Amino acid sequence: MTTVFINASPKKKLGASEYLLKVQRLFVRAKKIKEKLMTKADHSRILEKLKDADSVVFSLPLYVDGIPSHVLEFMEKMELFCKEHGISLKVYAISNGGFIEGKQNKGVLDVFKNFCLRSGNEWGGGIGVGGGVMLHVMRLVLRLQIVLLLARVLYNGIFNDDWLPTKAINRFVVSVLVILFFNLGVFLFMHLLGRAITKGMAVKNKYTRIMIPSFIFIPIAATFFFVFSIIKGGIFKGWLRKK
Amino acid sequence: MRVIIHDLDKSYDELLKGKCDLTIMADGEYAPCQGCFDCWLKTPAKCKIKDKLVEVCRIVGKADEIVIVTRNFYGTYSPEIKNIIDRSIGISTTFSTYRKGQMHHVSRYGWHSLLMIVSYGEHSEEEKATFMHIAERNALNHSFKNTKNVFIASKDELLEVIA
Numbered sequence: 001m002t003t004v005f006i007n008a009s010p011k012k013k014l015g016a017s018e019y020l021l022k023v024q025r026l027f028v029r030a031k032k033i034k035e036k037l038m039t040k041a042d043h044s045r046i047l048e049k050l051k052d053a054d055s056v057v058f059s060l061p062l063y064v065d066g067i068p069s070h071v072l073e074f075m076e077k078m079e080l081f082c083k084e085h086g087i088s089l090k091v092y093a094i095s096n097g098g099f100i101e102g103k104q105n106k107g108v109l110d111v112f113k114n115f116c117l118r119s120g121n122e123w124g125g126g127i128g129v130g131g132g133v134m135l136h137v138m139r140l141v142l143r144l145q146i147v148l149l150l151a152r153v154l155y156n157g158i159f160n161d162d163w164l165p166t167k168a169i170n171r172f173v174v175s176v177l178v179i180l181f182f183n184l185g186v187f188l189f190m191h192l193l194g195r196a197i198t199k200g201m202a203v204k205n206k207y208t209r210i211m212i213p214s215f216i217f218i219p220i221a222a223t224f225f226f227v228f229s230i231i232k233g234g235i236f237k238g239w240l241r242k243k
Numbered sequence: 244m245r246v247i248i249h250d251l252d253k254s255y256d257e258l259l260k261g262k263c264d265l266t267i268m269a270d271g272e273y274a275p276c277q278g279c280f281d282c283w284l285k286t287p288a289k290c291k292i293k294d295k296l297v298e299v300c301r302i303v304g305k306a307d308e309i310v311i312v313t314r315n316f317y318g319t320y321s322p323e324i325k326n327i328i329d330r331s332i333g334i335s336t337t338f339s340t341y342r343k344g345q346m347h348h349v350s351r352y353g354w355h356s357l358l359m360i361v362s363y364g365e366h367s368e369e370e371k372a373t374f375m376h377i378a379e380r381n382a383l384n385h386s387f388k389n390t391k392n393v394f395i396a397s398k399d400e401l402l403e404v405i406a
């Protein structure tokens with residue numbers, strides 16, 4: 001079994017789609033090929049990889065309730081390519097949105113299913129993830145915490161001859177557990193989807209989210225945007241006004 | 244103001260001009276959205292990509308009625324049309340609110356009256372259902388009071404369905 005994993009985020013690196021695809025790959029036992037779809041220049045390279053594949057997994061961001069335009073362009077090419085070469089793949093998709101409700105990704109998964117019907121491919125199912133951006137930010141926070149923990153261990157070891165700062169380690173373990181909890185839904189459904197991909201089976205679409213109530217999520221998101229609007233300067237340029 | 248966004252050629256553009264205040268021809272001669280959020284965070288309602296869509300959200304935002312004419316593309320917009328929609332997210336602000344129990348963005352321009360989508364070409368029943376779902380979601384997200392989907396087999400029927 002060969003599976004092509006396509007990160008279809010237009011961002012060069014550090015996008016939520018990349019993170020979710022990395023997690024999904026962990027749950028698949030097959031020959032895994034990684035691909036990145038950003039522009040038209042990527043089309044022919046990716047299509048060639050599909051020739052010898054059994055399945056393909058798209059990971060993409062939700063753009064205005066649907067699929068980003070650069071991914072739609074690729075799908076049209078893929079339909080023609082599959083028909084021309086008699087290719088029929090199992091297609092899976094992971095869609096992530098900034099809103100907290102995973103269900104808001106339904107349109108994306110439905111369009112992929114329609115695409116499969118038209119292109120002669122087989123829809124294998126997908127996952128809609130809410131709060132994908134925040135899950136991704138959590139990953140970055142975890143990385144920062146690892147660096148800080150190592151710095152603390154080194155500092156305490158060198159200056160206080162204490163190479164096991166229990167308080168700092170405990171705080172780090174708690175942080176890891178909290179982040180794991182936020183990701184529980186993603187891990188569960190990616191485990192199920194991964195099993196289906198490994199076996200070449202189809203599953204029903206699943207919807208999940210970061211494990212935070214929306215009344216907490218929304219103020220956090222607003223604070224995030226507020227801070228970045230100050231840093232980037234938009235807040236001083238008629239941030240909320242009609243233009 | 245009524246704006247028609249379409250993915251047809253210049254001859255149709257001329258015909259559609261008589262049906263609205265402004266047309267936007269989706270010819271694909273512009274870059275896709277990069278997801279940078281600068282149209283929220285850095286230059287409100289203005290895209291950082293300096294091509295012909297740089298201020299498209301200011302036009303879409305001020306329209307009371309938007310009519311989108313698109314070829315049916317697996318039950319959604321063609322890539323050329325979707326690109327314009329993606330580049331228009333500055334019509335909302337960064338702030339969020341609840342609508343029908345779900346999280347959505349607050350509009351920068353207030354409520355619009357109608358989002359009408361005319362899709363042409365062959366449609367399966369599944370594609371029609373998907374398109375109606377997407378129209379409803381777009382209206383909720385971008386503050387349109389009403390939506391209308393019209394499915395036509397050929398673009399020749401276009402002028403009959405757009406009053």
